[in-house]
Amino acid sequence: MYNVHAQSELGSLTCALRRNVAERPDHLAIWTSGRSLSYREFEDLARRFAVGLLASGVERGDRVAIALPNGIEATIAIYGVLLAGGAFVPLNPTIKADKLAAILANCAASALIGTASIADMLAPAMTAQPGLRVIVTGNEVPGNMLSFDRLLEQDGAIGPAPLAVDLAAIIYTSGSTGVPKGVTMTHQNMVFASSSISTYLRMTADDRILSVLPLSFDYGLYQLLLCVHVGASLFLEPGIGFPGTLVRTITTHGITGLPGVPTLFQVLLSLPALDEYDWSALRFLTNTGAALHRSTIQALRTLMPDASLYAMYGQTECKRVCYLPPAEIDRKPDSVGIAIPGTEVWIEDDTGRRVAPGEVGELMVRGPHVMQGYWNDPERSAKRLRPGRWPWERILATGDLFRQDAEGFLYFVGRSDEIIKSRGEKVSPREVEDRLLEAPGVLDVAVVGVPHTILGDAVWAHVSPRPGISLDARGLQQFCQARLESHLVPYKIVIHEQLPKTPNGKIDKRALAAT
Template sequence: LERIVADVGAAVVVCEAATREKVVAAVPDGAVVVAGDATPASGGEGGFAPMVAPDLAAVIYTSGSTGEPKGVTLTHGNMSFVADSIIESIDMEPSDRILCVLPLYFGYGLYQMLTCVRLGATLVLESGFGAGGRIVQLLEEREITGFAAVPTIYQLLLSLPGIGEHELPHLRCLTNAGAGLPTPVVRAVRSAFPDARLYLMYGQTECQRVCRLDPEEVDEHPDSVGTAIPGTEAWVEDEDGEVAAPGVVGELMVRGPHVMQGYWGNEAATDRKLRPGRWPWERVLATGDLFRADERGYLYFVGRRDDIIKSRGQKVAPREVEDVLHAFPGVRDAAVVGVPDDLLGEAVHAHVSAEPGVELEAKALKRHCAGSLESHMVPKRIVIHAELPRIGSGKIDRRTLAGWSPRG
C-alpha cells in the first residue's frame, strides 16, 4: 500500500474504519485519509468539472503475483467500453442479481460493480470468500442470477458435501477469470451447476477483458478461452511479427478501445507493452502471454512469457505440467515454477495441495507426470502443501513459491 500510494501521488485515500491506523501509517504527509462513513472536507465551491471519454478515470495496479505492481492508466472511454462489452458478451440483463465476493481493487471484482451500475442490475457484495457455505447460502437466499469467481472459489465450492444437490433455479450465469480453470474443475463445475451457463474468460489489468468462450462450446473446448469480446480483436503473433498459423505458439496481441493508455510514471514499461498499431495514432497491447489458436480461431492459454522455464535447453510451459497434475485424483491446486539449477539451467519444481481428506505422495505424482510428459518437463521436485500461498485476489503467489525452501 505504501509503495502504491507514493507511486500514484494520492491526495485522498478512502478505507474501511478497521484499517484506518494501518493506512495512516502508510500514506505520505499531506494525504487525507477518509475512513468508514466519514465525509471528506469540501475541496471548494463549484463541484466537479464534467468528464469526457479521454479523461483519466482510474489507475488500477496489477496484482503483483509475478512481479512488482504497475499502475495501469484507464480513461472513462476505456472503462465504459469494457463494461458495455462484458454486458453484451455474457448477456447481462437489468433484472440480474450479481453476487461479488472478489475484492473491488481487483479488476475482475471492480467490473462486477461497474457492469451492474451501467446496466441498473443488483449487486450483492460479500466480504471475502473463505466460507463456501456462506456463498451457497447467498446464492439461495438472495436469488442470485450471476456469480463471478476464480479457480480458488470454484474449488472451495466443489469441496462442499452435496454441492450439486442444492436447488438454484435463479442461477443462470457463472464466469471464471483471473486464472485459468483446470479442465477437471471445468467438468466438475458443469456437473455441480448444470443449469448455469459457464463462461471461461481471459483478461489482463491492461485491458480488463480480452476474450470469452461461449457456454455452448465449454464441454467440447474446456481448455479454451474462446474469441475476442465484442468490438475488439485478439490474435497470436509469431516470432516474425506475423499472425501465427493454427497450433503455433506465440504472443497474444490485443486491439480495441479497451487497451490502456500506459503505465503510470513508467514510460519504459509502457513502450515494451504498447506497440504501433494499424493507424499512426493507434497502439496495440502486447500481452506478454503465450497462446495458440486453433483452425476456428479459438484461443488457448499456454503460459506467461516470463514464467516459461528453460530446462535442459528446452522450454517448459508451467500450464502444461499443471494440467497433468490437476488430472491426478485428489489434487486441488498445482503451481509449477522454475528454480535456478547448476546442471539444468532451471529445474522444474511443482507445488501442490490436496482435496480435503486426501493424502498425496510426491513419488506417485512424479510417476503420473512421467507417464504423460516428456522427460524434461517432469518436475525434479514436487512439494505438497496444506495450502498454496495466495495474494488478495485469490491468485496463487508464484513469486513466493519460486523462492520457497523447506525452511520457509
C-alpha cells in the same frame, strides 16, 4: 431544451449511474448482509461524497486512493471520486506500509480513503506527501484525519461530469519484477469494456450478481461497473470465509450471476448436500485468473445445469481479452475462446510476423479497451504498447504466449516470464499443471522454475491434496512420467497442506519460488 450537462457526460462511467436513477430509481443497486441501497440512494450518497471531497480540497483530475474492504462505503467512494471528476486508485485494504507509500507517491495521490486501521501505517506516506488527505470510515477518527460520514453530510454542486477521455482509474498490478505498475484507464476504456463484457454475458437490469472478489482486484471491480452499466443489482460479500453463507445467498436471493476463480468453485463444491438447494435462478458463472480443471467444470454443470459457464482470459492492461462461448465448452474445453465483442486479437512471433494456426507466439490485442499506458513509466509503457494501424493507435503486446486453432479459438500456453528453460527445452508450467490436476486427489498445482547448475532451471511442482486425501510425491512423479515428455516431468514434487494464495485468490507463485 438542449441539455448541456447530459451531453457532457456521454461516455463517462457516471452516465450509467444517473441513467439508472432516471429509469429505475427504486431498483436494488447494492446489497450487503447488513444494508442495501436503491439506485436513487446510491447516487445521492455518491454525489454527497463527491461534494465532500471537493470541499476538502480534492480537485478535478486528482488521484484518490481507496483501500476499503468490500462494502457499501467502498462503492460510494468509487463513484464519489468519479462524480468529483477524479480518478480512483483501488488498493487492497491489507496493503503493507512500504507498498502503500510507494503507490501513493507514484500517482501523487491527493487523498486516501481507508479504515481507521490504515492510520497505523501512514507515517512513511505522510512523510513523502505531507499534504495527503486521509479519509477514514468508522466512528473513531484520528484528529488529523477526515471522517467519511462527515463528508456524506455535504450537499451542493459538483460541476460538469467527466468526459470520456478523462482518466477514470489507475489500477496497480505487480509485474514480473514485483514492482507495481499503474495501469491508466480512461472513462472510455472502462465504459467500452463494461459494454463488451455485459454484451456477451447478456446482462440486463434483472440480473443479481454475487461477488466475493475484492473491489481492489479488477475482476471484482468490474462486477460493480458491469452492474451499474446495465442497471443490475450487486450483492457484495467480503470473501469466501463462510462458504455456507454464500450457498444460502445464491439460492435464497435469486442470484443470477456468480463470478469466481478456481479456489471459489472448489470450496463451494466441497460442501455437503449441495443438491438439496435450488440453483435454478443461477444463469451464468464466469471464471478467469486460472483455468478450471475439467472435473470442476463437470461438477459445476451437474450441480447447476441451467447455468452457462464462461471461461475467460484477461489482463489489467485491457481488462478482458477473450471468452469461450458456453456452447463450445465440450468441443474446446482447453480453449479460452475468442476476442470479446468490438476487439481484435492475433498472435505474433519474435519478428512481428503473424503466425499460422497451431504456432506459438505472443498474443496481441487491439481495441478501445487498451490502456493508455503505465502511470509515470514511459519505458515500460513503450514495451507493452506498440504502434497500431493508425498514427494515434496503440496495440497491447500482452507478453503471454498463445496459439490459435484454424477456427480462431485461442489457447493459453504460458506467461512469457514464466516459461522455464530446462535441459535446453522450453517448459510451459501450464502443460505440467494440467496433467498433475488429473492425478487422483490433487486439488491445486503450481509449477515454477528453480535455478540448477546442470539443468539451467529445474522444474518444481508444488501440490496440495483434496480434503482427507494423502498424496505421495513418488506416485505423482510416476504419474507424470507416464503422461509427459521427459523434459516436462518435474524434477521435484513438493506436497503442501495448502498452497499460498494472493488476496485475489490466485496461487502465489512468487512466494513458492522464494521457498
